Amino acid sequence: MGFVKGLKCRECKREFPKDPIHVCEFCFGPLEVNYDYEGIGKVLSRKSIENGPPSMWRYKELLPIDEDPIVGLNVGWTPLIKVKNLAKALGVNNLYVKNDAVNHPTLSFKDRVVCVAVSKAKEFGYDTVGCASTGNLANSVAAHAAEAGLKSYILIPADLERGKILGTLIYGTNLVGVHGNYDDVNRLCSEIGAKYHWAFVNINIRPYYGDGSKSFGYEIAEQLGWRTPDNVVVPVAGSSLITKIYKAFNEFKDLGLIDKVTSKIFAAQATGCSPVTTAIKNGTDIIKPVKPNTIAKSIAIGNPADGYYGVKTVAESGGWGEDVTDEEIIDGMTLLARTEGIFAETAGGVTVAVTKKLIEQGRIKPDELTVISITGNGLKTREAVENSIGEAGIIDPTLQAFDDHLASKKL
Ligand SMILES: *Cc1c(COP(=O)(O)O)cnc(C)c1O
Ligand SMILES: [Zn+2]
Numbered sequence: 135m136g137f138v139k140g141l142k143c144r145e146c147k148r149e150f151p152k153d154p155i156h157v158c159e160f161c162f163g164p165l166e167v168n169y170d171y172e173g174i175g176k177v178l179s180r181k182s183i184e185n186g187p188p189s190m191w192r193y194k195e196l197l198p199i200d201e202d203p204i205v206g207l208n209v210g211w212t213p214l215i216k217v218k219n220l221a222k223a224l225g226v227n228n229l230y231v232k233n234d235a236v237n238h239p240t241l242s243f244k245d246r247v248v249c250v251a252v253s254k255a256k257e258f259g260y261d262t263v264g265c266a267s268t269g270n271l272a273n274s275v276a277a278h279a280a281e282a283g284l285k286s287y288i289l290i291p292a293d294l295e296r297g298k299i300l301g302t303l304i305y306g307t308n309l310v311g312v313h314g315n316y317d318d319v320n321r322l323c324s325e326i327g328a329k330y331h332w333a334f335v336n337i338n339i340r341p342y343y344g345d346g347s348k349s350f351g352y353e354i355a356e357q358l359g360w361r362t363p364d365n366v367v368v369p370v371a372g373s374s375l376i377t378k379i380y381k382a383f384n385e386f387k388d389l390g391l392i393d394k395v396t397s398k399i400f401a402a403q404a405t406g407c408s409p410v411t412t413a414i415k416n417g418t419d420i421i422k423p424v425k426p427n428t429i430a431k432s433i434a435i436g437n438p439a440d441g442y443y444g445v446k447t448v449a450e451s452g453g454w455g456e457d458v459t460d461e462e463i464i465d466g467m468t469l470l471a472r473t474e475g476i477f478a479e480t481a482g483g484v485t486v487a488v489t490k491k492l493i494e495q496g497r498i499k500p501d502e503l504t505v506i507s508i509t510g511n512g513l514k515t516r517e518a519v520e521n522s523i524g525e526a527g528i529i530d531p532t533l534q535a536f537d538d539h540l541a542s543k544k545l
Pocket of ligand 2: 143144145147148158159160161162163
């Protein structure tokens with residue numbers, strides 16, 4: 135089984151065997167998985183997908199592993215929620231949240247990429263996996279390595295949130311905090327990967343890893359009743375997810391599973407780390423690397439690996455890019471929580487606040503169908519909101535104390 139023909143250079147289109155490689159040796163372009171779409175078209179239909187498991191593996195023909203998945207069998211198929219209260223607060227009528235804050239098992243969209251990458255690492259015969267991470271990837275690689283019985287080495291910037299560190303160490307991995315930002319960590323991991331021959335999920339097996347993100351897009355289209363939304367707002371770090379959502383929609387169209395792709399794709403970043411949205415606003419596809427400085431640490435990548443393709447995706451789809459301050463991010467997190475009961479992490483605050491901005495700018499129209507991508511869980515980034523949400527009122531265990539408390543609230 136499996137419909138992977140090999141890898142293919144995104145730039146010069148040269149073909150390569152399905153090996154743990156990620157860069158074209160001729161032009162240095164990134165490699166992509168090359169699928170046998172004709173073969174897939176013969177077996178895949180709306181019906182076959184609908185009869186599949188309630189997980190991202192319902193699209194397994196479009197995912198790059200040859201055998202059955204080894205880990206992460208329950209990842210994906212997260213709720214797509216019509217958010218009427220948030221819509222009202224933002225002055226629109228047709229708003230949805232795709233909620234990967236509750237993705238199994240580590241509560242972020244990264245489980246989608248990691249279950250593919252770790253299954254693939256097993257297929258390749260590696261005994262050790264690793265990653266350079268801004269936090270959520272660390273959680274997910276540690277968890278899936280544990281499930282797969284593989285050793286793992288995980289490198290992060292030393293100053294990550296406590297929740298992200300604890301949510302990695304619990305799985306019994308080897309965690310290394312590096313003095314530096316994500317881009318320093320990533321460069322170091324390339325050197326380590328070359329020396330130790332480990333599978334770094336977002337480096338040497340990146341082509342396979344990236345395609346796990348497509349499932350986020352497939353699910354949106356299927357959950358909307360086999361159609362694409364008018365707008366999708368996506369948080370951007372390395373720009374993998376944003377390009378893969380659009381790729382997913384276009385694959386569905388090419389396979390005849392949906393009629394057309396109607397979506398504008400909008401990039402969302404924090405102002406303290408906005409190389410991609412800055413390029414979009416400046417009308418260029420040349421990304422100028424930045425030094426990150428924002429509370430949205432999970433998407434703080436100053437030199438995004440796929441930034442160029444992120445800008446291209448946005449331009450091709452007719453979308454736009456916006457960024458928001460740390461203050462706006464906190465407002466976005468509390469607004470989503472207080473209107474819809476959904477506690478998203480800082481990256482979710484970014485997408486909510488950017489959506490608000492795009493609506494105010496008239497780039498998103500009130501009657502259009504808009505999906506906000508929520509990609510991580512708020513309990514992992516509590517530092518961000520700790521000082522903005524008030525405190526519990528503390529009382530003695532008596533009715534009188536409670537009555538006094540109530541009266542003080544009413545003053
Ligand atoms: C990693 C991550 C993203 C985006 O990642 P890309 O590198 O752009 O694919 C978005 N949100 C959260 C919470 C993440 O952890
Ligand atoms: Zn090439």
